[in-house]
Amino acid sequence: MISRSGGGPDGGGTEFTAEGLAPVLAEACATAGFDAHGAEVLRLGSNAVYRLASSPVIVRIARDPSVLTEMGRAVNMARWLEAQDFPATRVPTSVAQPLVVGGLVVTFWESVQEREEYATVGELADLLRRLHWLEEPEALGLPYFDPLAKLAASLEALEGVSAEDRTYLEERAASLAKDYDRLDFVLPFGLTHGDANIGNVLHHRDGHAVLIDLDGFALAPREWDLILTAIYYDRYGWHSKAEYAEFVYRYGFDLMNWPGYETLADLRELMMVAWIGRQVTVSERSAAEFARRMRSLRTGEGRDEWSPF
Template sequence: MAVMNSNDALTEHEAWLVLKAACRHGGLASDGAELVRIGSNAVYRLREQPVIVRISRDGALEDVRRQVNVARWLVGEGYPATRALDLEQPIVVRGRAVTFWESASERTDYASLEQVGRLLRWLHRLTSPKDLALPEKCPFDDDIGDRLAYLEGLPAADAGYLRERLADVQLRYAALDFVLTPGVIHGDANIGNVILDRAGEPVLIDLDGFCTGPREWDLVQTALFYERFGWHTAGEYRQFVDAYGFDIMDWPGYPVLADYREIAMTLWLCGKAQWDQEAAAEVTKRVSSMRDGGDRRDWEPF
């Protein structure tokens, strides 16, 4: 497996250097590009062309290439997902994979939860071709394994608590009885990954986590955001459930997946906390609330 390596953190400065070089390679103009967000990827919107540029952190080049292949498969299915530009990609710049995508809109407007539920129901009816070679969902290896190194930057007591909590969730996960038919999943489905295009229609974005596995994984974040964080109202969540046709909160395994997601979200933030003071403060708050059973409604989205 081809693996990219970079000695520099994916800061805004580093991302900008990569963006400029990548755009020169692709024959695109980077002047005035807008940084949409920086997290697992740095995402830019170009000013002079309707193009989104995604810059990865370190990782396997095949994983990034798979995202492009997934997008092209979904186009063939008539499914409304982000579209990769018709050029040879990804390209590697400064040890990072860069991909280019059609911009669905000049603004970032998120879909309603009803639209998210309908898109997920449609996605879960699809069967991917064998040559797409989607990986199987392995939450305690692929999703968490690389993030455990971030614990080294935490106080020992906080790091130890998160390790113990994760071990407990792993034991509970092994005993789960999933009830939905497994198959293709987005892997990180939530309202932040469904935007509205110029015509006001929902489009699925961020195809990094596409894989096969229990469909419950694509439902848990919306339930978690409603039930524990208060980011959705009861009415919005009911629209999501009605559109999809299943309420994961009625399934006994929901608390296990919700606990896992809390830990995964916090571990991801630990990586960002290495160079972002606001993220570091948020990590401290989250660990404290998990340890003490406190309210999660003051957790800030990152």
């Protein structure tokens, strides 16, 4: 069930700040039967994420109003994973969602715990190994992951970057598209999280690790769920050698030994740069990071200076 109130398909001009979103949060919570008073802002980026003070609930408001179908699928994915007894974030059973309020898409999630405590790289490997054993939930109609289409859409949406930077990114994407089409994947094709990294695995209040951010689930080569951990270690130094070795041991496959690793790494990296590029007009920190990453792409140096987002 979807509740529509005010605004148009572009979000009705709502300013995507804590102050601008306050009426959206209040109306969405009232519709879902929650109290928005005292809600804490956890993040304000592609999504505004709030922790409610009155209930163990996380509220997520998407900046992009076109993600209604995607978020509906994420809610259904959470319910399916719960039925499989898979450790992932849950949705409140009492709420019909997603909601559309002021032209923005709002979803509600059970709070994992009172503070964000990230799990270990080894626990991420355990979750992915278990996830990749699951059969495709055909009733959910998961999409096939097309990284080239996703990258093209991100590049098309770039604003506030120079024509020179845009041209460079587009030419690099075209070159990588040819290399990607020649890849020979060796892991089974099937259910993937889509953004599997240490930032999307939290410790539950009872101690076990859970997978969060379910809106990227798709059908794809499983290598896509391993690439971020590999490049976080290999290219950016965000994981130690010991952490990556633990990840490989517990998952059972070392992506860096696969001949297609560099191509997949280059493509995933370009997607990361394009994502940051879409934030340059709303965040000085993002603009500085985008410039740093563009220098690395051009020179091949300085990747160890990248900041995680």
